[in-house]
Amino acid sequence: MNKFLFALALPALFSASALAQTNVTVYGVVDAGLVRESGAPTGPVTNLSSGIASGSRLGFKGREDLGGGMAAVFLLENGFNADTGAAGQSGLLFGRQAFVGLTGRLGALTLGRQYSPYYKTLRDVGDPFGAVSLAGRAGNLLATNTRTDNMVEYVSPAFGGxxxxxxxxxxxxxxxxARNRSLSGSLGYTGGPLGVQLAYHRIDNATATDATSNALLAANYNAGWITAYLSYAVNKGPGTARGDDMVAGVALPVRTGKLLLSHVRHDDRAAVNRDATQWGIAYLLPLSKRTDVYAAYAAIDNRNGAAYKVGNATDRGTGDRAFNLGVRHNF
Structure with a gap:
C-alpha cells in the first residue's frame, strides 16, 4: 500500500517541482573605448580601455516564486576587462555582486557582496553621471563606498513614496x-518629478578605535526638458579629518541623445586645505535600444597639494584631465 501511494504521489511532486523552477536571466555589458589622460607627472597617455561608461560584466539573476507573494532571488555578476579579457575586481569570480535573498510584501532581505545604500543614493539620485560613470563622475572627488562584503541588506516597500x-x-x-564592520542606510522619497534621499555610511577600523563616516543628501528634479541634480556630503575621519562635498549638474535631451553637465567641489576642512573642483561634460547617443556611443571630458583643479584624478567606471585615472570616447552594448 505504501509503495502504491508513493507511486501516485510522484507525478504531483514532479509537477510542483516544475512549477517552482527558478527563472534565470543571463545579461551583461561590453564597454570599450579610448581614454586620453593628461596632467600626470609622467606625461599624457592614451589607452584602449574597458568599462568606461559602465563596467563590462556578465551576470546571472534568478527568481523563484514561493507562493503567498514571496520569492527567492539571487544575483551573480562577474566583472571583466574587454580590452584584455582579464577578470576585474582584482580577479574575483563574481566581484561586482554576489547575493541571495527573499522578497515579498514586507520588502526584500538579501545577503552577500552588494552595492551599499550610500552608493546607490549617489548613483541614482545625486549625480547626473551616476548611471554612466564617465570622466565627469562625482566619485572622482567624493567617497562612493561602492560595494560591501558580508552584507545583510533590507529594503522596505514604498509607503507614500x-x-x-x-x-x-x-x-x-x-x-x-565592531572591528572592520560597516553600517549603511538611506531614506528616500520619490513623488512625481522629485526624488530626495538621505544616506549614511560608516566603516570602523581594524581595532574599532576609529571610523570613517559619510553623510549624503541628494535630490533631483525632472522637469521633462531638463533633469537637475544637487547633492551635499559631509565626511568625517579617520581622526580629525573633515571634508564637505557638493555636486550640481543637469541632464538634457539633445536631439536623439543626452547631454550631461556637472560641477563637483571638495572642501577640505583640515589645516592643509587640499580643496579640489571638477567640471565635466558628456554626450551619449543611442544607436539602438541596446547600443550607444559616448564622449566625455572632465578636468580637476587641485589646490594645496591635492592629488585627485579623473577616472571612469573602471579606472581611477592618472591625471587631472581626461577625454573618453567609446561604445557600450547591453545584452
Missing amino acids: VRADLAYGAGETAGDS
Whole structure:
C-alpha cells in the first residue's frame, strides 16, 4: 500500500517541482573605448580601455516564486576587462555582486557582496553621471563606498513614496564584532518629478578605535526638458579629518541623445586645505535600444597639494584631465 501511494504521489511532486523552477536571466555589458589622460607627472597617455561608461560584466539573476507573494532571488555578476579579457575586481569570480535573498510584501532581505545604500543614493539620485560613470563622475572627488562584503541588506516597500534601505557589513573579526564592520542606510522619497534621499555610511577600523563616516543628501528634479541634480556630503575621519562635498549638474535631451553637465567641489576642512573642483561634460547617443556611443571630458583643479584624478567606471585615472570616447552594448 505504501509503495502504491508513493507511486501516485510522484507525478504531483514532479509537477510542483516544475512549477517552482527558478527563472534565470543571463545579461551583461561590453564597454570599450579610448581614454586620453593628461596632467600626470609622467606625461599624457592614451589607452584602449574597458568599462568606461559602465563596467563590462556578465551576470546571472534568478527568481523563484514561493507562493503567498514571496520569492527567492539571487544575483551573480562577474566583472571583466574587454580590452584584455582579464577578470576585474582584482580577479574575483563574481566581484561586482554576489547575493541571495527573499522578497515579498514586507520588502526584500538579501545577503552577500552588494552595492551599499550610500552608493546607490549617489548613483541614482545625486549625480547626473551616476548611471554612466564617465570622466565627469562625482566619485572622482567624493567617497562612493561602492560595494560591501558580508552584507545583510533590507529594503522596505514604498509607503507614500517613502522607502528605507538598511545594511550591515560584518567585520568577521574574532572577539570584537565592531572591528572592520560597516553600517549603511538611506531614506528616500520619490513623488512625481522629485526624488530626495538621505544616506549614511560608516566603516570602523581594524581595532574599532576609529571610523570613517559619510553623510549624503541628494535630490533631483525632472522637469521633462531638463533633469537637475544637487547633492551635499559631509565626511568625517579617520581622526580629525573633515571634508564637505557638493555636486550640481543637469541632464538634457539633445536631439536623439543626452547631454550631461556637472560641477563637483571638495572642501577640505583640515589645516592643509587640499580643496579640489571638477567640471565635466558628456554626450551619449543611442544607436539602438541596446547600443550607444559616448564622449566625455572632465578636468580637476587641485589646490594645496591635492592629488585627485579623473577616472571612469573602471579606472581611477592618472591625471587631472581626461577625454573618453567609446561604445557600450547591453545584452
